[in-house]
Amino acid sequence: xxxxxxxxxxxxxxxxxxxxxxxxxxxxxxxxxxxxxxxxxxxxxxxxxxxxxxxxxxxxxxxxxxxxxxx
Amino acid sequence: xxxxxxxxxxxxxxxxxxxxxxxxxxxxxxxxxxxxxxxxxxxxxxxxxxxxxxxxxxxxxxxxxxxxxxxxxxxxxxxxxxxxxxxxxxxxxxxxxxxxxxxxxxxxxxxxxxxxxxxxxxxxxxxxxxxxxxxxxxxxxxxxxxxxxxxxxxxxxxxxxxxxxxxxxxxxxxxxxxxxxxxxxxxxxxxxxxxxxxxxxxxxxxxxxxxxxxxxxxxxxxxxxxxxxxxxxxxxxxxxxxxxxxxxxxxxxxxxxxxxxxxxxxxxxxxxxxxxxxxxxxxxxxxxxxxxxxxxxxxxxxxxxxxxxxxxxxxxxxxxxxxxxxxxxxxxxxxxxxxxxxxxxxxxxxxxxxxxxxxxxxxxxxxxxxxxxxxxxxxxxxxxxxxxxxxxxxxxxxxxxxxx
Numbered sequence: 001x002x003x004x005x006x007x008x009x010x011x012x013x014x015x016x017x018x019x020x021x022x023x024x025x026x027x028x029x030x031x032x033x034x035x036x037x038x039x040x041x042x043x044x045x046x047x048x049x050x051x052x053x054x055x056x057x058x059x060x061x062x063x064x065x066x067x068x069x070x071x
Numbered sequence: 072x073x074x075x076x077x078x079x080x081x082x083x084x085x086x087x088x089x090x091x092x093x094x095x096x097x098x099x100x101x102x103x104x105x106x107x108x109x110x111x112x113x114x115x116x117x118x119x120x121x122x123x124x125x126x127x128x129x130x131x132x133x134x135x136x137x138x139x140x141x142x143x144x145x146x147x148x149x150x151x152x153x154x155x156x157x158x159x160x161x162x163x164x165x166x167x168x169x170x171x172x173x174x175x176x177x178x179x180x181x182x183x184x185x186x187x188x189x190x191x192x193x194x195x196x197x198x199x200x201x202x203x204x205x206x207x208x209x210x211x212x213x214x215x216x217x218x219x220x221x222x223x224x225x226x227x228x229x230x231x232x233x234x235x236x237x238x239x240x241x242x243x244x245x246x247x248x249x250x251x252x253x254x255x256x257x258x259x260x261x262x263x264x265x266x267x268x269x270x271x272x273x274x275x276x277x278x279x280x281x282x283x284x285x286x287x288x289x290x291x292x293x294x295x296x297x298x299x300x301x302x303x304x305x306x307x308x309x310x311x312x313x314x315x316x317x318x319x320x321x322x323x324x325x326x327x328x329x330x331x332x333x334x335x336x337x338x339x340x341x342x343x344x345x346x347x348x349x350x351x352x353x354x355x356x357x358x359x360x361x362x363x364x365x366x367x368x369x370x371x372x373x374x375x376x377x378x379x380x381x382x383x384x385x386x387x388x389x390x391x392x393x394x395x396x397x398x399x400x401x402x403x404x405x406x407x408x409x410x411x412x413x414x415x416x417x418x419x420x421x422x423x424x425x426x427x428x429x430x431x432x433x434x435x436x437x438x439x440x441x442x443x444x445x446x447x448x449x450x451x452x453x454x455x456x457x458x459x460x461x462x463x464x465x466x467x468x469x470x471x472x473x474x475x
Contacts, residue, residue: 005205005206005207006205006206006207006339007205007206007207010206010343010346013346013350014346016350017346017349017350017353020350020353020354020357021349021353021356023356023357023360025357027361027392030354030357030361034350034354034357037350038350041343041346041347041350044343045340045343047207048207048235048336048339048340048343049235049336050235051209051235051236051237052235053230053234053235053236053237053238054237054238055226055237055238055239055240056237056238056239056240057217057239057240057241057242058212058239058240058241058260058261058264059241059242059260060260063239066240070222070223070226071226071230
């Protein structure tokens, strides 16, 4: 489970890039921002591609996997 | 007073015209109970409408009767829209019915408006309390009939847009007695489960009575109380229900709701890659800008700054940073250098002069190197090049070589 949602990640990435584009960051921080942004990009790409399609019936008695029946 | 004598036919025709000319009687709404209902083989319907004290004959012709949403029967209370006219054959007047609905629909409309006003006053429809939909849900919850077309449509659209999506269905009846309670409980069940990031609540199209469960207060309150954002999708574009007002977003149909809830992965992927490009160009722009500034700083610090300590410190820092920046450059250069050395070795192996070291010789004629005897005649002068010497010889004989 990720510590942030996809939209939070996207927002963070956008902010980091804007900071870098502004050109006001000290060198050390720029490197850090870049590294963080690259890491974030990798995680977000992974979020898009991960997971297997599942269709579950939610009953009071519990879940029942009905992926095969429906697709 | 003139003495007029009319035939029966003339009288009826006169009365028929009188009735037909009355604007109110051309389209009148009448409430009553059906009795003596008959369906003729032609498809026309004949019946009597009655109340406690009166009755009137009615005819509903086939072209209107086919549009009926229910099966009329004796004892039903209905409201008809009809034109009143005389039936000259019997001399009685009757209603030519164009539309008929079950009585009580009017009550439904009233109920709808009353509940809508009440919940509105309570703030259930307040735009300020509507929750935003998640941008990229991994799990969606569906509250609808397990067997209806709505569920199949949602699954199809959602999987098409995101092949990794997880769909939770909390099955419930969507019409009939008890449906509103089931819908509300299904919403609560998905909230208790907690995995779904957005709920799709609805059903396919139907009559106002079919959709009625979504106009019940119980459903509106469950939608409002849901911690998970709710998209309502009841019936078609034109159908509005109380649930639609209470939901965080309204979709015209279940398919539309799936489109609204589930973003296309391909599209998100493109947007993410665009961001990566911006990141890379921001980085290279930043590096060259820093380098320029450092170089400028070094120059100015060395020459103009009178405070020695400050100069030294800045210079040291500048040196340090420049070293860091150049480190990577040097790595690349070193790598290229190794590649070049290797390439050089390969080239050397191809040099023909190397062959001479291994005891082979090269034949020249008139300064050109020979690779076969074409054009060589006995008596020609050739030069043999060896490792350390040249030997000049005269050709005596030329013969072919057996092919191996």
